[in-house]
Amino acid sequence: xxxxxxxxxxxxxxxxxxxxLALSINVIYxxxxxxxxxxxxxxxxxxxxxxxxxxxxxxxxxLAVVLIAGSMGLVGLAEYLLVVRPLLVRRAADIAIxxxxxxxxxxxxxxAALGMGRVERPAKPPLGQAPFVIGGVPILPQSFVVxxxxxxxxxxxxxxxxxTTLGLALRxxxxxxxxxQIVGINVDRLNAVTFAGGGILAGIAGLLISPLSYASPWFGxxxxxxxxxxxxxxxxxxxxxxxxxxxxxxxxxxxxxxxVSGQWGTFATFILLLLVLYVRPTGIFGERIAAKFGTV
Amino acid sequence: xxxxxxxxxxxxxxxxxxxxxxxxxxxxxxxxIMAVSLGVLYGHSGQLxxxxxAFYGVGAYxxxxxxxxHGLNFFLSLLVGAGLSGAVAFVVxxxxxxxxxxxxxxxxxxxxxxxxxxxxxxxxxxxxxxxFGIVRPTIAGISLESPFAYYVLLxxxxxxxxxxxxxxxxxxxxxxxxxxxxxxxxxxxxxxxAIWYKVSIFTITAMIAGLAGGLFAYQLEYVSPxxxxxxxxxxxxxxxxxxxxKSAIGAVLGAVIVTIVTQLLFSxxxxxxxxxxxxxxxxxxxxxxxxxxxxxxxxRSTARGTNL
Numbered sequence: 001x002x003x004x005x006x007x008x009x010x011x012x013x014x015x016x017x018x019x020x021l022a023l024s025i026n027v028i029y030x031x032x033x034x035x036x037x038x039x040x041x042x043x044x045x046x047x048x049x050x051x052x053x054x055x056x057x058x059x060x061x062x063l064a065v066v067l068i069a070g071s072m073g074l075v076g077l078a079e080y081l082l083v084v085r086p087l088l089v090r091r092a093a094d095i096a097i098x099x100x101x102x103x104x105x106x107x108x109x110x111x112a113a114l115g116m117g118r119v120e121r122p123a124k125p126p127l128g129q130a131p132f133v134i135g136g137v138p139i140l141p142q143s144f145v146v147x148x149x150x151x152x153x154x155x156x157x158x159x160x161x162x163x164t165t166l167g168l169a170l171r172x173x174x175x176x177x178x179x180x181q182i183v184g185i186n187v188d189r190l191n192a193v194t195f196a197g198g199g200i201l202a203g204i205a206g207l208l209i210s211p212l213s214y215a216s217p218w219f220g221x222x223x224x225x226x227x228x229x230x231x232x233x234x235x236x237x238x239x240x241x242x243x244x245x246x247x248x249x250x251x252x253x254x255x256x257x258x259x260v261s262g263q264w265g266t267f268a269t270f271i272l273l274l275l276v277l278y279v280r281p282t283g284i285f286g287e288r289i290a291a292k293f294g295t296v
Numbered sequence: 297x298x299x300x301x302x303x304x305x306x307x308x309x310x311x312x313x314x315x316x317x318x319x320x321x322x323x324x325x326x327x328x329i330m331a332v333s334l335g336v337l338y339g340h341s342g343q344l345x346x347x348x349x350a351f352y353g354v355g356a357y358x359x360x361x362x363x364x365x366h367g368l369n370f371f372l373s374l375l376v377g378a379g380l381s382g383a384v385a386f387v388v389x390x391x392x393x394x395x396x397x398x399x400x401x402x403x404x405x406x407x408x409x410x411x412x413x414x415x416x417x418x419x420x421x422x423x424x425x426x427x428f429g430i431v432r433p434t435i436a437g438i439s440l441e442s443p444f445a446y447y448v449l450l451x452x453x454x455x456x457x458x459x460x461x462x463x464x465x466x467x468x469x470x471x472x473x474x475x476x477x478x479x480x481x482x483x484x485x486x487x488x489x490a491i492w493y494k495v496s497i498f499t500i501t502a503m504i505a506g507l508a509g510g511l512f513a514y515q516l517e518y519v520s521p522x523x524x525x526x527x528x529x530x531x532x533x534x535x536x537x538x539x540x541x542k543s544a545i546g547a548v549l550g551a552v553i554v555t556i557v558t559q560l561l562f563s564x565x566x567x568x569x570x571x572x573x574x575x576x577x578x579x580x581x582x583x584x585x586x587x588x589x590x591x592x593x594x595x596r597s598t599a600r601g602t603n604l
Contacts, residue, residue, distance in 0.1 A: 035398055083577050092584035095344060096537055098401065100580035102530050106573030114566060221526065225409050228402045236398060263417045270410030273403060278391040281399070 005137045007258045008251075013143040015250020016150035017043075017209040021227030022234060022242035023157065024201035030174035030237045032191045034084055035094075037101040039202050040224025041108040046072055046206025047123065047215040048116050055124040065149075068207050069200045076199020079104050080192050088191070105220060113217035125211035146208045153204060154243065161239070170194070174237070202227075222266065226253070229269050233276045235286020244284055248272070306451055310444055318443050319515075320559050325450040326512045327551035329457045331535040332544050333504035336461050338533075339541035340470060341497050342477035343393065346529045347404040348505045350411035351381040353524025355506025356513040357421050360430055370433040374510040381506025382499045384411075393494040408526050415521040426520025430513060446515060453511055457504055458544050464500065473497055531558065534576055540588025549587060 021043050028036050046068055053064035083104045087097045127141035161167040173180040173190050181187050206215075206223070213219070230249040234241025249269065256268045276283070309321035330348060337343050358377035362368040368376075392403045415421045432440045440446045464470050472493045475483035480490050513519045535554045539546030557575060561568045583589065 029398075033398075035401065083581075086581045087584065090581070090584055092580065094397065095338070095533065096580045096584040099530060099534055099537060100577050103573040103576030103580065106569045106576070110567070110570040110573065114570075221409070225406055229406055232399055232402050264413060266406075266413045267410040270406040273406050274388070274391055277395060277399065277403060281394050283399075 003258070005135075006139075007254050009137075009139055009143050010257070011251040011254035012247065013140075013146045013212060013250070014209065014253055015247035016146050017205045017246075018226050018230045018249045019243045019246025020150055020153060020201050020205035020208070021223060022230035022246050023154070023239065024198040024205070025227055025231045026237050026239060026242050027157075027201065028194045028198040029231075031170060031177070031187070031194045032084070032088070033094075034088075034097055034191075035101070035228075036079070036084070036195070036198065037098060037224060037228075038079055038104040038108060039198060040222070040227060041105045041112075041220035042072060042075065042199050042202035043206035043209075043223040043227065044215075044217060044220035045075065045108060045112055046203030047210035047219070048112050048121075048206075048217060049203070050207035050210050051121045051123045051215040052116060054126070055121070061126040065204070065207065068203050072199040072203025073196040074199070075108070075203075076195040076197070077192055079199075080195035084195070085188070085191070088188075105224075109217055109220055116217065118217060120214040120216040123210035123215045140212070142208075142211045146212070149204070149208055153201065157201070158239070166193070225266055225269060229273050232283050232286070233273065235283030238283070238285035241283055241285035248276075309447060315443060318447050320555060322443065322447045322450050322515050323512075323559070324552045324555040325447070325454045326508050326515060327532070327535060327555045328454050328548040329508040329511070330505060330532045331539060331547035331551045332454075332457055332461045333501040333508070334532050335536045335539070335541055335544065335547040336464055337497060337501040338536055339543075340465050340477070341473040341494065343494060343498060344397070344401045345404045345498070345501075346401060346526065346533070347385075347388075347408040347411070348502070348532055349524050349526065349528035350408045351385060351502040351505035352509035352512070352528065353411065353415055353521070354381040354384055355509030356519050356524065357415070357427075357509075358506070359510030360427050360513045360519055361420060363433065364427070364430050370435060370514075374507055377510040378503040378506040381509070382503035385502030386495060386499045389495045389498040390491075393491060393498060405526065408529055412521060412525045415524055421521070422519075424521060426518060428518055430517045430519070432514050432517065440514075443515075450511060450515065453507070454548075457507070458548075460504070461544055464497070469493060469496060530576075534579065538579060538583060538586055540586030543588050546586055546588045 021039065024042070025036070025039055028034060028039075049068050049071060050064055053059045053067050054061060059067070079101075083100050084097060087100055125140070125142040125145065127145060129140075131138035131140050132144075133139075161170060169180070169185045169190060170193075172183070173185055173187050177187050180190075205227075226249050230245035231242060232245070233248055234243070234245030249272070252268055252272050253265055256262070256265055260268075280286070309318045312318070330352065334345065334348050337345055355374075355377035358380045359370075359373045362376055363370050363373035388407055392400060392407075395403055416424050421427070432446050434440065435449075438445065440449055472483070472488045475486065475488050476490045476493060484490055509524070512523070516523070531554055535550035536547060537550070538553055539548070539550030558572070561572055564571060
C-alpha cells in the first residue's frame with residue numbers, strides 16, 4: 001500500500017511536468033497548427049538553465065524561475081521568427097516545418113551541450129532532499145514543488161485564455177485563423193506570442209523536473225516523446241486533454257519504473273499510445289479539434 | 297544520352313580507385329534506396345513516417361543475425377530481414393494508419409524511439425555495443441569483400457528498388473493511393489479501401505527500408521543502435537524533401553547531397569550537429585518543395601514569358 005502511494009505521487013510529479021509540456025505543445029499547435037519538435041529541447045534547456053542559475057550560481061529560486069521564464073520566452077520567440085515564420089510565410093508543407101523544427105532542436109541541443117557541459121548534472125531541489133513522511137509514506141519535497149507550481153501555472157494559463165482579450169484572440173485564431181485575420185486579429189503576432197508562451201511553459205516544466213531526474217543536454221528527445229504522447233493521448237489542441245494525457249503518461253512511466261525497469265519507458269509509452277489511439281483515434285478530448293485540423 | 301550520363305556518374309567512384317569516395321558513394325546508394333522508399337510512402341500516398349530508420353534497423357539486425365551468426369544464405373537473410381521489417385510495419389500500421397497527418401507523425405515517432413530502445417536493451421542486438429565481425433559475402437563465386445565490388449551490388453539494388461517503386465506508383469495500388477491522397481472520402485465512395493491500401497504501401501516501403509538496412513550492415517561491417525535512430529529517419533525525410541517528394545531522380549539526388557553534407561560535417565567535430573541543424577533549417581526555408589521545384593519554376597516562368 002505504501003509503495004502504491006509512492007508510485008501515485010511519483011506519477012503525479014512526472015505527470016504534472018508532462019502536462020505542462022503537453023500544454024506548451026497545444027498552445028503553439030492550436031493557433032498555428034505547427035508541431036514544434038524542438039519543445040522537448042525547450043524543456044531540457046529549462047532544466048539546464050535551472051541548474052546554472054539555482055545550483056551553480058546560487059541565485060534565489062524565485063529569481064531563477066523569472067530568469068528561466070524570460071530566457072525561454074526569448075528562445076521560443078527566436079525559433080518562431082528565425083525558423084517557423086519564414087516557412088509559414090512561404091506556405092511550406094507541414095512536413096517541411098516539422099523537419100525544420102527538428103533542425104532547431106539539433107541547434108538547441110548542441111548549443112546546450114557545448115555551453116553547459118555534456119554531462120548529467122544533479123539539480124538542487126529548492127526544498128531540500130529530506131523526504132516528508134506523511135502517514136508512513138516518504139514524499140520528496142520536490143513533488144510538492146512540481147505539483148504546486150504546475151497547478152499555479154495552469155490556473156494562470158486558464159485565466160489568460162478565458163478571461164483576457166489576448167485569450168479571446170487566441171481562441172478565435174485557434175477556431176478559425178482566416179476569420180480571425182479578417183476581423184483584425186494579427187495572427188502572425190499571436191503565433192509569436194504562443195511560441196514565447198510555449199517556451200516559457202516547457203522551460204518551467206524542465207526546471208521543475210530536473211531535481212527528480214538530472215539536468216542533461218541529451219534529455220530533450222525523451223521529454224519530447226513524453227510530451228507529444230501526452231498531447232495526443234489527451235487530444236491535440238485540448239487543454240483538459242493535456243492535463244489528462246500528462247497524468248496518464250506520468251502514471252505509466254511511474255508504474256514501469258517501479259515494477260518493470262527504467263530501460264523500457266519509451267517502448268511502454270509507444271504501446272500506451274497505440275492502445276489509446278486504437279480505441280480513440282483522436283485522443284480522449286480530441287474529437288472536435290481533430291475534425292477541424294486532423295486532415296493531411 | 298541520359299542513360300550514358302547516369303552510368304558515368306555511377307562509375308566515377310569505381311574509376312577513382314579511392315576507398316573513401318567509394319564508401320561515401322555506397323552510403324549515398326543506401327540513402328537513395330531509403331529516400332525512394334519514403335518518397336513512395338510520403339510523396340505518393342501522403343503518409344508520414346518517422347519510423348523508417350527503425351524498419352531499416354530491424355532489417356539490418358535480422359540479416360546480420362541470420363547470415364553472420366547462423367550462416368544462412370546472404371540473399372535469403374536479406375529477404376527475411378525485409379520480411380520482418382514489413383511484419384513490424386503491418387502490425388503497427390493496422391491501428392496507426394487510421395490516424396491522420398499529425399497524429400500519424402507522432403505515432404511513428406513514438407514507434408521509432410520505442411524500437412530504438414529495443415535495439416539498445418535487447419540481447420540479440422548486442423545492446424548499445426552492437427555486433428562486430430561482419431564479413432561481406434561471396435556470391436556465386438564472386439567475393440564482395442572489396443568495397444568496390446560491394447558498391448556494384450548496392451547500385452544494382454538501388455536500380456532494382458527504383459524500378460519496383462516505379463511499378464508500384466503506376467500500378468493499381470499506386471492509383472488507389474493517389475485517389476486516397478487527393479480525397480480519402482471520395483476514394484472510399486468509389487470503393488477504394490483506404491486502410492488496406494495504406495497498410496499495404498506502409499508494409500512494402502518498410503520492407504524496402506529493411507532491405508536497405510541489411511545492405512548497410514555489410515557496407516559498414518558493424519551494427520550498433522546509433523545507426524538506426526530518429527536522426528536517420530529525419531535525414532531520410534530531408535533527402536525526400538530536398539529531392540522533391542514525388543520524383544525518384546529527386547530522391548537519389550537528395551540522398552547524394554545529404555550523404556555528402558553529413559560526411560563533410562564529420563570533420564568539424566563537436567559543432568557537427570549545430571551546423572547540421574542550421575543546414576536543415578536553411579534548406580527547408582529556401583527549398584521547401586525541393587530541388588525539382590527550381591526546374592519547374594524555371595519552366596513556368598519561361599512559359600509565362602512566351603505568353604507575354
